Amino acid sequence: MNIHESKLRFGIAKTARQISQLGYTRSSDGNISARLDDNHLLITPSGVYKAWMRAQDILLIDLDGNQINPYASKKPTSELYMHLEVYQQRPDIRAVIHAHPPYATALTLIGQPFPNELVPEALIGLGEVPTAAYATPGSQRMAENIRNLIRQYEALLLDHHGCLCAGRDLDDALIKLERLESVAQLYWLAHQLGKIVPLPPEELLKLKDISVSYRQNPE
Ligand SMILES: [Zn+2]
Numbered sequence: 001m002n003i004h005e006s007k008l009r010f011g012i013a014k015t016a017r018q019i020s021q022l023g024y025t026r027s028s029d030g031n032i033s034a035r036l037d038d039n040h041l042l043i044t045p046s047g048v049y050k051a052w053m054r055a056q057d058i059l060l061i062d063l064d065g066n067q068i069n070p071y072a073s074k075k076p077t078s079e080l081y082m083h084l085e086v087y088q089q090r091p092d093i094r095a096v097i098h099a100h101p102p103y104a105t106a107l108t109l110i111g112q113p114f115p116n117e118l119v120p121e122a123l124i125g126l127g128e129v130p131t132a133a134y135a136t137p138g139s140q141r142m143a144e145n146i147r148n149l150i151r152q153y154e155a156l157l158l159d160h161h162g163c164l165c166a167g168r169d170l171d172d173a174l175i176k177l178e179r180l181e182s183v184a185q186l187y188w189l190a191h192q193l194g195k196i197v198p199l200p201p202e203e204l205l206k207l208k209d210i211s212v213s214y215r216q217n218p219e
Pocket of ligand 1: 099
């Protein structure tokens with residue numbers, strides 16, 4: 001194992017523990033992958049408690065989903081197809097986090113679209129966040145349901161399920177996930193207080209312009 005693979009394994013395990021500590025996923029839910037090279041991915045196994053994920057638990061697979069070490073004691077996440085779909089559609093994407101953050105997921109339970117115009121950082125950092133139609137978790141249909149969306153967007157809600165955040169590295173995907181959940185939480189809090197006052201239309205146009213350049217060259 002080279003140093004690059006070793007570092008990436010540690011990065012994925014650390015991110016898994018992080019999303020568990022932040023409450024973005026519970027139990028063994030959620031999964032993380034990262035591009036190792038042009039033909040291989042590293043991905044979290046199924047059934048491992050996220051708070052205890054270790055670098056040696058992470059599995060090596062090819063872009064067709066075949067496990068490189070067939071004698072490994074664990075199998076890749078059941079949501080493998082969804083991860084493979086992202087990498088197939090987006091050569092620029094190097095990391096994918098799928099989680100079940102409660103505030104963001106709750107929006108999908110009532111059919112509420114993600115409030116991407118709620119505050120400036122939502123629009124700038126995430127842009128539009130569409131909701132992928134429901135499909136049984138782990139199914140090929142789930143991968144099909146994100147296919148067109150992930151070509152254009154990097155943060156998606158998954159109806160009655162959770163979310164998917166893709167990035168140029170693990171940190172980028174985690175930043176998107178944390179922003180997504182914090183905006184959803186803010187939306188819930190504001191709703192407890194009263195009617196939400198929208199940002200003015202001219203400000204939204206300005207923020208959309210900033211959003212495009214920010215996401216091309218984030219600082
Ligand atoms: Zn899931």
